[in-house]
Amino acid sequence: MNETILVLGASGQIGTELTEKLRSVYGKKQVIASDIRGGNAAIMASGPFEIIDATDKETILKTVKKYKVTQVYLLAAMLxxxxxxxxxxxxxxxxxxxxAVLDLAKENHIKQVYWPSSIAVFGPTTPKENTPQKTIMEPSTVYGISKLSGEFWCNYYHKKYGVDVRSLRFPGIISWKSKPGGGTTDYAVDIYFKALEDGNFNCFLSENTRLPMMYMDDAVNATIQLMQAKSEAIKVRTSYNLAAIDFTPKEIFEEIKKHVPDFTITYNPDFRQQIADSWPSNINDSEARKDWNWKHQFDLAAITKDILINLKK
Known part of the structure; x- marks a missing residue:
């Protein structure tokens, strides 16, 4: 557990909560948060914070040397x-x-790299149901193209240079602590805020668009569990399929209505509908469950209850 961790992109939706959790596990001084600009006040106050452009290798290296960093969690991305x-x-x-980060690991400045991929690596030709770990991958978005390319870079650096880089293909991530950051699955975060603030929600996806989703607590726990697993247990060096639940806008709306009876919804699909239509409905993550004992804890009912309780506070 003697790690010093640098989180690049710590002010984003996942970065904020992952940094908090890492500090509770490894100690506040052992986790250096960073972003291209100042971010979440609590994150900046609870431990070291550096302003870093994640594409600037030299600044990352200076920070790595300054704090004797052993692990880098690279979360900076455009969604x-x-x-x-x-x-x-x-x-x-x-x-x-x-x-930049893979090169620093290749040059032995850091021991381990974590980099998240996404279900965006899949495309319209991918099997939609129970999408397997290895399947047709023809992404139709810039984000998906960059994530698929990144997966192959991770695999290449592992095979060619022995870099210990690990990755998860995240589904849509649901959280109440930070507002959405420009993703297609963001409706499933925004809907909770609107239920309590406005009592109605205008959804940019159609009512029966089924997508794989996960509660932030599960996503954070999966990330740390993956990084703490023994190297020989990690059999997939592109990126692991990761799953928890799947639902449609109509299903999440009906779950919220149990707690907010007057809540209403309208559906006005926009350009994000096309993106959602190119993604799987649900994911097979049996390899993650087998290799490093991944298990999710939150279903839709538990997520809804937890979010609404916290937002009301």
């Missing part, structure tokens, strides 16, 4: 819906940040 608006920017951020 699916935003990336479609700024394709070149998204590619540069998503690729150059990964190559």
């Amino acid at each position: 699916s819906a935003t990336a479609e608006k700024y394709p070149q920017k998204a590619w540069n951020l998503n690729m150059n940040s990964l190559l």
Whole structure:
């Protein structure tokens, strides 16, 4: 457990909560949070914080040397819906940040790298039901293209240089602590805020669009569990399929209505519908469950109850 961890992109939706959890596990001084600008006040106050552009290898290296960093969690990325608006920017951020960190590991400045992939690596030709670990992957979004390329870079650096890099293909992540960050599955976060603030929700996906989802607590726990597993247990060096639950906008709406009876919803699909239609409905993550004993804990009812209790506070 004698690790010193640098989190790049610590102010994002996952970064904020992962940093909190890592600090509770490894100690506040052992986890250096960083982002391209100042972020969450609690994260900046509870331990070291550095301003770092995740594509700037030299600044990352200075920080690694300053704190004697052993692990880098690279979370900086431009997400699916935003990336479609700024394709070149998204590619540069998503690729150059990964190559910078993989190079630092290849040069033995750090021991371990964590980098999240996404269900966006799949595409319209991928089997939609029970999507297997190895399958057809023809992503149709800039985000998906960058994540699929990144998976192969991770595998290449592991095979060629022995870099201990680990990755998870995240489904949609649901959380109440930070607002959404420009992803296609963001409706499943925003809907809870709107249920309590406005009493109605305008959904940008159609009512029966089924997508794989996961509660933030499960996503954070999976990430740390993967990084703590013995190296020989990690058999997949592209990225592991990761799953918990799947649902449609109609199903999440009906679950919220049990707690907020007057809640209403309208459906106005926009450009994000096309992105969602290219992704799987549910994922087979049996390899993660077999290799390092992954288990999720939250279903839709438990997620809804927990979020609404916390938001009301």
